[in-house]
Structure formats: C-alpha cells, structure tokens
Amino acid sequence: MNHFFRLVYFLKYAKKETAIRILLGLGIVGAQFSQTWFLAKMVIAVCEKRNMKEILLFFLAEFLSLFIRAGLIKYQEYFLKKYAAKVKNEIRSQILDKIMVLGPSFKNDQRTGNLQSLITDGVESLEAFLTQYIPQIAVVIFTTIFVTTFMCRLDRTVGLLLFFMSAVTVIVPHVFMPAVSDVMVLYWKEYAQLNAQYIDDMQGMSTLKSLGVSKKEGKRLKDQAIGFAAESMRNLGISLSDSTLITICITAGTSISILLSAIHVAQGKIPYAVLIQVLFLAGECLKPMNDLSIYWHNSYTGLSVAEELLYVLDYPVPEKTKENLQTTGIGEKPEIVLRNLSFQYEKDGADVLKNVDMVFESGKVTAIAGKSGSGKSTIVNLLLGFYETEKNRIQIDGKALESFESDYLRSQISVVFQDSFLFYGTVRDNIRMARPEASDAEIIQAAMAANVHEFIVNLPNGYDTLVGERGATLSGGERQRIAIARAILKNAPILILDEATSSVDCKNEQEIQNALKEAMKDRTTLVIAHRMTTIEDADRIYVMQNGLVEGCGTHEELLQKDQIYQNLVRAQSYE
Template identity: 35%
Template structure:
C-alpha cells in the first residue's frame, strides 16, 4: 500500500515536470547516455584494477600486468571524460529548464495578477519564483538520469556477476537490493508532510526578512527592533524544529540504506569464501566480486538518497504548479480587437462587481460616461469603489454584471494588450525600477528619442532636476526609486504618461505628493495633456476636483451624485458633506 502511494505521488511529480524536458531533450538523452557510460567506466576501472591486483598477488607474468595497466589507464581517462560530459549535459538541461520555468512563472503571474497578489506576501512569492524553482534542479540535473542508471546498471552488473563469476553471488544480492530499493517507501508519508512544512517555513522566514528590509525605516522610527526580531526568531524556531524532524528521518533512512548495502556485501563475502574453498570460483575473482557488489548498490543508494528529499521536491513542485495551473483572472475573448470609434469615450453601463462569488458586491449598478476631451473626477470615501472602477477599466478583473465600453466597444471585445496600449496611467504610489531615470521613462515609449524624453520631462517639470544630477538621465534611481523624493517619483510617472501619449489618461491623484508651487506648474501641463483625450481622475485634492468637467460621487459602491463642483457644493448632498468633512479648511 505504501509502495503504491509512493509511486503515485512520485509519478505526479514526473508527469508534471516531464513536459518541460522537451526544449532540451537532446541534452537529456546525451546526459543519460554519458551517465551510463560514466558508471560503466567507473565499474570497469574498479573491477579491472581489483582483478590486476589479484593477478599480481597470485604471481601472474609482469608482461600481462603491464598490458593490464595500460588498459586501466584508458578506462580511467574514459571515466574522467564521461564524468565531465554527464555533468555538462545534465546541468545544461537543468539550468535551461529552470530559466524556462521562471519565465513561465512570471508570465503566469502576469495573467493572474493582481487578484493572485492580493493574498500573497512578497517574500512568499519570491520564494516560489526562486527557491522552489531552484529545488527542482534536483530532478532535472540529478534525478531523471539517476533513475535510468539505477534501473539499468544494477541489472547489467548482476548479469555480469552471474555469467562471469558465479550465479549464487547474484542470487544472494537480490533480496538485499530489493530491501534497499523499498526504504524510501517506508517513510514517504512523513517525508511529504515534513517537506511541505519546510517549504512553508522557508517561505515564511523569507517573507519576514523581506518585510523587515522593506519596513526598516518604520521599525527603527517606532523602536520596534525587539518586536521584529522576536517575530523573526519565532519563524526561524518553527522552521528549525521541522528541519530537525526532517533530518532525523533522513538519518534513519541513511542508516537503513547503509545497513542493507553492508549486509549484501557481507553475504557476498561469505558466499565467495565458500565458493573458493569448494573450488567453485577462482581466487582472482574474489576482490572483483566485492567491487561489483558495491556497484550493484551504488546507483540504487544514490537514487534512494535523492528520494529522501522527494518530500521537499514534491512540495516545491506543488507550489510552482499552483501558480502555473491557476486559471487566468481574465481571458482575451477575441483573437483580434474590434475597431474603435475615431473619438474615444468611456462608458460604465450598469456595472456591478464582486471580487469573489462569496463576497458582497463592491460596485452596484454604476453608470457614468466620459466623453472625448472631458475630464471626470471620481470622488468618495475610502472603499467607495474608485480604484475598482479604474481596475475594471484596465480589465484587471471582468465586471460581474453590465459592461464597460471604450470607443463604443465592450472592453471584452478588445485584446488586453490593445486595451492597455490606449491607456496612460499615473498612479499615486509610483513604482520605479532599479535602473536609470531614462530607462524608467522609456516604459512609456520604448523607442522614444532623447528629444521626446526631454520634452516629456520638461512638461512634467522634472527635466531641470534630472540634468542637475551628476549622471543626468543615466542616474540610477535605486530599488523602488528610493534615491528620489515622492514628488520626484510622481513627476517621472507623469513624464512617462506624457511620453506614452495614449488617448485615455487615468490618474490616481497624480499631484498628491507635490507642493503648492509645483502642483500649479504641473497642472498646466496636465491640462495641456488632457486636451482632446479622455481623463479619468481618482481625486482627493479639492483643486483637482474643482478642475474636472464632471464629478462622479461614489458612496458604498453606487453613484450617489453626478455634476460639477459649483452646482453640487451648494446643495446638502453626499458631495457637499464629503467636501465639508475632508476639506473644511479649504472651502
């Protein structure tokens, strides 16, 4: 029963991983061939060397010994060449596949983001992308080749022992070989549980470390060093406990493997002495029989040693394929996007939305329209649904009911890449990559000329600052743009949107990190940018709200009010109460 369960579990791993071997199948085949030749050469070297020693002890002619030495040298050279070739081909295949898997993982995350990322810690996700994928190197570089060798080599060696020396020796080895093969089966359930706990523990520790690095300023500012270290120690303590348990099981398996192997060798020794004493085997074959018996067990013990870690590998495989096999959040419904109207508009038509079936509606029957050249501000308390509207427009999720139209077409009738190509985004929380300012700006338009980049930066009121830096546009901004202030990062994001020059502009309070002077200057650029294009603003500042052509007030996921600031502020309404509450000092 245990053997059946073990086999089923391991077959699941092999079935999942084998399709990824296709791109490097030639390297895999060559790795297996050279691996078998490497083992064969190693066995021939050891066995033939023992045979020569036995001949020398028994007084063989020096000429015969000298010829044998040259043969042995040739076998040693062959073994060295095959050992190198086996490692080369096995790791060439393994690392090529790992790189392929990481790319597939990232592409899978692109398809399921941002919904998948909402419930995932950065450290946990990076652990899957790096550590879990790296664990699969055991399979690709070592396990699949070793599995073939563990089956082929012992059979060949047993046949050689039976034919060349004596069949009794082969027969006495078979029971011990069988017991050695079955050892991993005995502990598989425990290995799977412990392996899963180790991968989860490693991911937890990794997440805590990433949290600590990203939040180091807050930890130091609030004097929470001891609190954070306690959390980290607790995570490490839990991981260490599972690792000790896992190591204990591995130790027992290793002891059993060595015991059965030693018992097999002892049996061969006893039988060999008996056969020689009774004249049934020549004395020069005694040492050879011991050497060959060792090599009957060696590949099996090697695969058994790897099998001890199958619990960790299975857990890593499950974590990787959980991401790879997760269904896309949204799918392209068409192969080619339907044509759009010349003058684009954005329309929310009775849109309702919930993130999951078991959760309540976040948006309820929301309807509004943004006409060509119009700026519409979405306002409301936190959680009213403003950001959800933006995410649905970009089709990070699909609406539950109703539809969103861009240029007269349902966004589901557009390919995702085409939809997002016609939208420029200026987020409130700007993410900059750890590269140069110029490279970050080129995200807006990859083939932009220097002149276009400088012009966009001037309009965003960031050019003068950039050229004042020692390396100008080639200045590295650091991870997440840490070298720049919040306002500077936001102006780079605005320059990036200006460079993209898409017909729809989506802004999440793009001036929130700017002082009054810079805000006024930048607003002029944004007003110029907004001409002849759709602008949808998630607004918090009163100055931004007042500049909009139309205001859509959201309350508890519904449209509570629509109009202009001058009209709605005079009435006792949701909008006027919102303004009085949040901007009383400014009105």
C-alpha cells in the same frame, strides 16, 4: 505521487539535455566498472604469475578507464549547470507568466515574500530532483540490467542478490514518501513564512522604528527562525533514518555477495578468480544506487515546493484569457461606458460598486470625486482588467472590455497611480519602461512635459542616476512626476490619473496640472482626485459615496445642487 510525475513533466523542455545527462551517467558508471574490472583482472594475473606484458596491458586499460572517467565527470559538472539553468528558467518563466496572467487579483491574496521564495529558492531547490535524481533512475535501470547479467555469469546467486538489493534501494525512499512529504511541505511553508516576514520587516523598517517596536518585532522574527530550525532538525531526522536504511542495504548487499562467493569457492562451485572479481565489483555494482540515494535526499526540499508550485500553475485563469480576444478596436479617442456595474472583491462579500452607470465621453475629461473607500480606485482596477466583472458591464467604443486581449487593452491606457512605483535602475530606464523603443529625445520631451526635466538633469548622473529600490532615494513628489513622464511617454488614447498629484507639493502642482492638461488633449481622460482643485475644469464629474453614484455634472452644477460634493469641497478648503 501525482506531484512527483507533474514535476518530471518539466523535463520535456530539455529532452536533449536529459538524454545527454543519462548518457554521461552511464558513461561514468561504465568507465568506473571497467576500471575496477581491469584492476581485478590485473590482480588475478599477478596471482596466477602470468607474463608482465599481460599485467601491464591490464594496468594501462585500468589507467585509461580512470582517465576517461575523470574527463566525463569534469564535463558532467559543466554540463549540469547548463542543463539545470535551462530547466529552472523554463519553470520560472511559467510561474511568472501565470502570475502576470492572473494579475493583481491573485497577487493581492498572496504574501510577496512567499511568491519571491517560490520563484527563487523554491525553483532552485528543484535542481537536484529534476537534473540529478530523475536521470539517475534511468542510469540505475540500465546499470542494474547490465550488472545483473554480468554478475550472473560469474555467480548466479550473487547476481540475483545484487539485483534484489538494487531494487530495495530504489523502493525504500518511496516507502518513506508519505512521511517525508508531510514533513517537507511543512518545512517549506515555515521557510516561506520566515522569508516573507523578513521582507516585510525590511520594507517596513522605518515604520517599525518610528513605532518603537523594532526590538519586539526582532524577537518575533527570532522566535520564528528558531521554530524553522526545529522543523529543519525534524526533517533531518527523517532524512537520516531513510539514508541509514539504504546505506545498510548497500553495505549488506556488498558483504553478503562477497560471503556467498567465498562459500561457493570453498564448495568448489566457482574458481577463486571469480571471488576476486566479486570482491572488487560488488561494491562498484551498487554505487549508482548509492548516488541515487544521495540525489533523493538532495531532492527533499524541491519536492516540498511541488504543492505550492502546482497550486500557482493550476490556479484557474479568468475566462476572458481562454477566448479568441481582440487585439484591435480601440480608437484614438475612445468612449467608455459603464452600465449597471456592480462588483465585490470576494465572492459573497459586500458590494464595493453598486449599479454604477457612467459615461467617459470621447476625447473629454471625466472626473470621479468621493471620500476614500467610495469605489473610485476600484473602477480604475476594473478598467485595467485586473478583476473580472459581469460580461458587457464595461464597454470601450461599443465593445465589451472582456473581449479585448489584456496586453492590448493595457497598451491603450496610460496610468499614474496614487502610489507611484519606480523600479531599481536609472531614471531613464524607469521612464522608458512605458515605451521601450522610445528615443532619448522623446524621454526628455516627456520629462519636460511632466515638469521633471530640470530636477533630473541636476541629479549626480542626470538621466543615468540610479533610483533606489521602490524609488526610495526620491521624494514622493519626485517619484510622482517621473511616473507622470512615464505615462506621457506611453502616449495611449486613454489616460487615467488616480490621485496623480496627491504627492506633489503645492508649489509645483499648478505647473504639473498645466503639463497634464497638455497631455489630456485629444485623449479620453479619467481623473480620480483627492484635491478638488484638480477636477474643477473636468467636462463631467461623478460623485460617489459607498459604491453608489450620488451625483453628476460640472463643477459649477454640483456646487449648486449636490450636497455631498459641497461637503467634499468644504472639507478640502479646511485642509
């Protein structure tokens, strides 16, 4: 039930729309009740052989009620789309904002497909619960009060019976809540896993084909889909049991009400005119409850998402995001200092970095060399604030890294990663992402500096050429050069090149190196390198192995005194 009330809390972002939705629901019920009541009065007038003018008046009133009801229903359908869109947009924004705050340290522990399912299908499934079921509860409460009062005036016993049946139709779904909750959570998990596996298989299609296991993987996906279908049928069984009981209650309530009124007419307690009104109105009185039941069953999937949704929203935020953080303080040529820095990706896990001491001097180029797994890229992740470290282990211009607001910190750093990511869109949009306000001339200048301008202008639509998902339509070297152009355009005081030329062919490597040298001027630069040739001119080189700093010096100094560095250079010469 806690999840139930937590979900309702989202409606506070659409208070006005929720009130309008309730009023529309009441208006529709009122028009429907009036239509039936006028119809009953018309039948009574005919049976009592009243004058035609009175009969015609009841007919016109009934027709007007029908017209008003149709208009309200039509407007409600339009309004519900706007109402639902506002609520779902707010939920999606909160989830995305939270994931962005948590950063890669959270995302790396989740399957992308699961998060994608939550943000798209999961939030979508909340529509019925939040914008239909919850407002309908208010409609049912007001309707029950009115109907009970009205029907008690006609026949007290019938009025009380309808009140009892209304209460039953509201309570029954919540009696089934524990069983429904367990089944639906399992249903959603099965769905999210199936979706995640499908995305993995689509993204890894080339690998599956090359390994010759695409058919085997397809069978596994099929078996998973069959398992999901079985879970869906189990969910349907519980849903039907619930809805069957509610339908029985509504039908029984209507039938017994008519029967009681008929008995009372026979006993002379009420006139036959009351029986006619009960005959027409009993079913209408319970229709809002029937609608409530329908909305409840449509809400099942949304309720199943609640646990995962609230898990993300309640996930503990790193301490630094809760403090008053600085949005200034990093100079044009900042100095970066790492002091006795140790780090583990998992609590109680092995140290990835062990007592690391480094200084990246102001305006100079510092390189880190080492085999894969030595901790080089971890340092980059820590500098970007993707993971928490012990306080004051990393300083920028004498200030602790954790004292800076995350967005400000990252705005001061340009990065080119080993695996450059391009988004679906134009080449121009991908470069401009680093600085949205940049002019076309500045974009072209950055592309020229990255030695990619000539390649871009020869594309079918030049800078307006669409890049496939994840940059799949470009080669690794082309993606890398566009990423370099993006970093150059950002023009941040700190430049990080994490294996930035690893995907560039030897022919263009020197030209790009020259471009990067230009970009490094007047910046504090950190270079993580696989190719030793890319760091020969660095002002200082740190050599890492197994998370430890094993050497420090210039290229020439390390060649003379550092065996690990000598082995790295020697291994490179044999590639």
